[in-house]
Amino acid sequence: MTISGLLSYLIFFLTFAGIYAIMALGLNMQRGFAGLFNIGIAGFWAVGAYTAAILTKSPSPNHLGGFNTPIIISLLAAGIFSAILAFLIGIPTLRLREDYLGISTIGIAEIIRLIFTNEAWLSYGVRGISSIPKPFRDIFGQYYNLSFLALVLIVIAIFYYLSEKGIKSPWGRVLRAIREDEEVAKASGKNVFRYRMEALVFGAFMMGVGGALYAHFTGFISPEAFMPMQTTFIVWIMLIIGGSANNFGVLIGAVITWGIWTGTETITSMLPAQYVTQAAAFRVILIGVFLEIILLNMPDGLFPERKFKA
Amino acid sequence: MVLQLLLNGLIYGSIIALGGIGLTLIYGILNFGHFAHGDLMTLGAYLAYLFTVQLALPLPFSFVIAGLLTAATANLLDKILYKKLEGRDSVTIMISAVGAALIIRNLILMSWGPQLKFLERGIEMPLVFFDGLLRITRTQIMILILSVIFVTAVHLFLSKTKLGKAMRAMSDNTALAKITGINTERVIFWTWFMSGILTSSAGIFLAMDTHLIPEMGWNLLLPMFAAVILGGIGNPYGAIVGGLAIGISQEISTMFIAASYKPAVAFAIMILMLLVKPSGLMGKKV
Numbered sequence: 001m002t003i004s005g006l007l008s009y010l011i012f013f014l015t016f017a018g019i020y021a022i023m024a025l026g027l028n029m030q031r032g033f034a035g036l037f038n039i040g041i042a043g044f045w046a047v048g049a050y051t052a053a054i055l056t057k058s059p060s061p062n063h064l065g066g067f068n069t070p071i072i073i074s075l076l077a078a079g080i081f082s083a084i085l086a087f088l089i090g091i092p093t094l095r096l097r098e099d100y101l102g103i104s105t106i107g108i109a110e111i112i113r114l115i116f117t118n119e120a121w122l123s124y125g126v127r128g129i130s131s132i133p134k135p136f137r138d139i140f141g142q143y144y145n146l147s148f149l150a151l152v153l154i155v156i157a158i159f160y161y162l163s164e165k166g167i168k169s170p171w172g173r174v175l176r177a178i179r180e181d182e183e184v185a186k187a188s189g190k191n192v193f194r195y196r197m198e199a200l201v202f203g204a205f206m207m208g209v210g211g212a213l214y215a216h217f218t219g220f221i222s223p224e225a226f227m228p229m230q231t232t233f234i235v236w237i238m239l240i241i242g243g244s245a246n247n248f249g250v251l252i253g254a255v256i257t258w259g260i261w262t263g264t265e266t267i268t269s270m271l272p273a274q275y276v277t278q279a280a281a282f283r284v285i286l287i288g289v290f291l292e293i294i295l296l297n298m299p300d301g302l303f304p305e306r307k308f309k310a
Numbered sequence: 311m312v313l314q315l316l317l318n319g320l321i322y323g324s325i326i327a328l329g330g331i332g333l334t335l336i337y338g339i340l341n342f343g344h345f346a347h348g349d350l351m352t353l354g355a356y357l358a359y360l361f362t363v364q365l366a367l368p369l370p371f372s373f374v375i376a377g378l379l380t381a382a383t384a385n386l387l388d389k390i391l392y393k394k395l396e397g398r399d400s401v402t403i404m405i406s407a408v409g410a411a412l413i414i415r416n417l418i419l420m421s422w423g424p425q426l427k428f429l430e431r432g433i434e435m436p437l438v439f440f441d442g443l444l445r446i447t448r449t450q451i452m453i454l455i456l457s458v459i460f461v462t463a464v465h466l467f468l469s470k471t472k473l474g475k476a477m478r479a480m481s482d483n484t485a486l487a488k489i490t491g492i493n494t495e496r497v498i499f500w501t502w503f504m505s506g507i508l509t510s511s512a513g514i515f516l517a518m519d520t521h522l523i524p525e526m527g528w529n530l531l532l533p534m535f536a537a538v539i540l541g542g543i544g545n546p547y548g549a550i551v552g553g554l555a556i557g558i559s560q561e562i563s564t565m566f567i568a569a570s571y572k573p574a575v576a577f578a579i580m581i582l583m584l585l586v587k588p589s590g591l592m593g594k595k596v
Contacts, residue, residue: 037401039345039408092584098401099343100584103535107577110532118570229528233412236405277424281416288413295406296394 011145013262014255018152019213021254024238025159025247026206032245032305033167034199035179037098040105041235042228043112044204047085048078048211049221050116053129056216063124071135075155075212082208083201085112094196101200109228116223128222132215148217155213156251159206163247166202175199176245230284234261237291242301249303256302261287313444315561321450321519323557324457328512329530330537330549331464332505338481338544339501342403346387346411347509347534349418352527354380354510355517356418359427369429373514380513381506383414388502411528419524427522429514453515460511461550464504468546473500481544532573533560536580542590551591555579 023041030036038044052074059066069077089108093101116123123129140147166172178185178192186192215221234257242253264286268279294301329351336344354376361372387410395403436445468474476497480487488494513527520526537556541548556576563575583590 031401035399035401037404039405092581096584096588099404100539100588102345102401102404103343103532103539104577104581104584107532107574107580111574111577114571114574118568229408229412233408236408240405278420281419284416285413285420288409288416291409292391292406292413295402295409296391299398299402 008145011149013258015145015149015152015217016262017255017258018149018156019210019217020235020238020258021156021251022152022159022210022213023207023235024242024250024254025156025163026203026210027235027239028203028245028247028250029163029166029199029206030203031239032247032250033172033175033179034196034203035098036094036196036200036203037102038105038200038203039102039232039236040107040109041207041232043105043109044082044085044207045211045214045231046109046112046116046221046223046228047082048208049215050123050129050211051078051081051208052212052215053132053221054122056133056135057129057131058133060124060129062127063120063129064122065129071133071216074216075209078212079205079208082211083205086201086204087197090197090200094193094200109232113223113228123223126223128220128225129215130220132219132221134219135216152213155209159209160247160251162202167247171195171198233284233291234258234287237287237294240291240301241294241298243303243305244301245305246301246303249301252302257287260290311443311565312562313440315564316558317444317446317450319558319561320554321453321515321557322561323554324454325512325516325519325553326530326533326537326557327550327553328457328460328515329509329527329534330541330553331461331546332501332508333534334538334541334544334546334549335477335481335501336505337538339477339484339498340392341484342392342400342407343535344505345404345407345531346414347505348527348529348531349411349414350380350384350506350527351509351513351516351530352418352522352524353383353414353513354506355429355513355522355526356422356427357510358514358517359422359429359522362429363427373511376514377507377510380510381503384502384506384509385499388498415524415528422522422524424524427517429517429522449518453519456511457515460508464508464546467504473497477501478546481546529573532580533557533576536576536583539580539588539590540583542592545590545592548590548592 023045027038027041030038054063054065055067055069055074055077056071057065058068085108089104093104117126134144136147137144174185174190175195178190178195182192238253238257239250241257242251243249264283268283271279329347333344333347357376357379358372361367361375362369391406391410392403395406434447434449436447438445468478476487476492480492480494480497516526533556537552538549540555541552556579559579560572560575563572
């Protein structure tokens with residue numbers, strides 16, 4: 001492989017790892033800092049991706065669209081729609097034990113998939129939405145991928161800054177206190193439900209924006225393109241390897257996990273074509289076993305949560 | 311039409327109920343949602359396929375062996391995973407169960423491929439009643455009878471035997487059960503074992519009634535959880551009632567909404583329950 005080929009692969013790799021890192025930052029806000037159990041990441045991701053696709057595309061006879069929205073609006077709208085979804089799912093579940101949210105997020109991810117599969121007027125069903133606009137392509141031309149990576153990095157920087165700022169503020173202290181001991185937080189007069197809701201919604205906003213970036217970068221989305229459980233699972237592994245409740249660790253975890261995931265693909269792609277299903281299944285088994293080993297042996301991940309001084 | 315939907319719902323509900331009994335007992339006793347339960351169900355069904363179709367053994371024999379092997383898998387998961395994570399927060403244990411679910415499903419996908427498979431060859435002619443208003447196959451009648459036998463056996467076990475009573479006591483209040491000298495290790499072992507047998511049977515029933523695909527059990531996970539929550543977590547009788555209620559509502563719903571949204575019905579009922587009475591119809595605390 002030539003230097004420029006290697007370089008363009010690296011840009012491609014980092015862009016995907018970066019989009020996943022945004023999801024992982026969102027999950028870290030929910031799980032890491034607030035202790036919330038979201039296993040429907042793919043649902044929030046899909047809502048963001050479809051929102052962006054429908055808003056930015058030129059009119060199409062196949063599905064809703066034709067709004068020609070600029071990308072900055074589509075990213076914000078993707079985040080907002082995903083946040084609204086989180087808000088709705090939070091209402092019945094956040095007052096209860098963490099498992100209820102987990103079960104409900106599986107349900108919501110499934111329903112989102114059903115809607116995008118069945119409502120052809122909205123999303124063209126299983127055929128999906130293709131030729132989603134690639135922002136600034138005309139301006140950057142051959143440097144388009146590089147410019148997109150820059151956009152992803154900017155989004156990461158913004159979310160990273162906001163997360164860190166939030167978590168170090170009094171708001172973040174209350175959030176962590178609730179995670180550690182809900183009763184104590186309640187006793188000191190904190191509205192536990194509200195704090196949890198804010199973390200859930202903020203995390204979902206990030207996931208929605210991540211979904212929008214995914215849609216713009218790949219140019220094609222469909223209900224099955226996400227491999228829902230797999231996507232959710234990979235984001236979880238990123239969080240657990242990097243270290244729950246440590247934003248920096250989560251970013252490192254995202255790059256490492258994406259490296260392992262794409263690395264196994266490189267190996268299995270050498271197998272003959274008739275083994276393609278088996279190879280894909282084998283990759284998931286490998287990464288699943290990998291997660292269990294980390295869970296059992298490295299409970300805090302590579303970068304444990306920093307202890308804040310009182 | 312309604313009669314037929316009721317019958318379909320009853321069959322589907324029995325399958326959910328059988329899986330739900332184990333799910334709710336594990337929930338009550340070990341205090342976490344077992345997200346790999348659906349995939350254990352799939353495993354049972356595929357093992358039955360292996361013995362009945364691929365190795366041409368009699369179905370009753372395969373049924374038992376598949377149940378035992380699924381139970382062994384459930385115990386193995388507990389031994390190498392959940393027991394070792396004891397004491398960590400419940401989200402960690404649940405995500406490890408999600409991991410186990412993905413591993414089991416993909417092992418099945420790798421071994422048997424993604425194509426539809428059938429436990430029985432050929433199309434079975436249904437028995438027709440009331441001028442075609444009600445159609446039922448012999449397989450379905452057998453599923454219903456066996457489900458009733460299973461549920462009765464579970465009831466007798468839980469209410470008459472010492473181990474069964476200990477199971478209910480632990481599910482009710484783990485700390486109290488420990489104080490009264492119940493051998494919790496033994497109860498936990500047999501809970502996994504029984505759950506494995508029941509969920510495997512549910513999977514085989516589903517395979518007999520419809521077909522096998524690697525996602526079959528995963529698709530039932532949400533209805534099973536909905537049944538468990540509806541009946542009250544930790545209450546096996548609640549799970550049975552909840553399972554039947556979910557199964558029948560899903561089928562009846564097709565009179566009002568598109569059948570493709572059937573899976574959403576379980577979810578809607580569950581959310582409604584969480585809003586109105588989170589402890590479930592027959593539960594007490596959350």
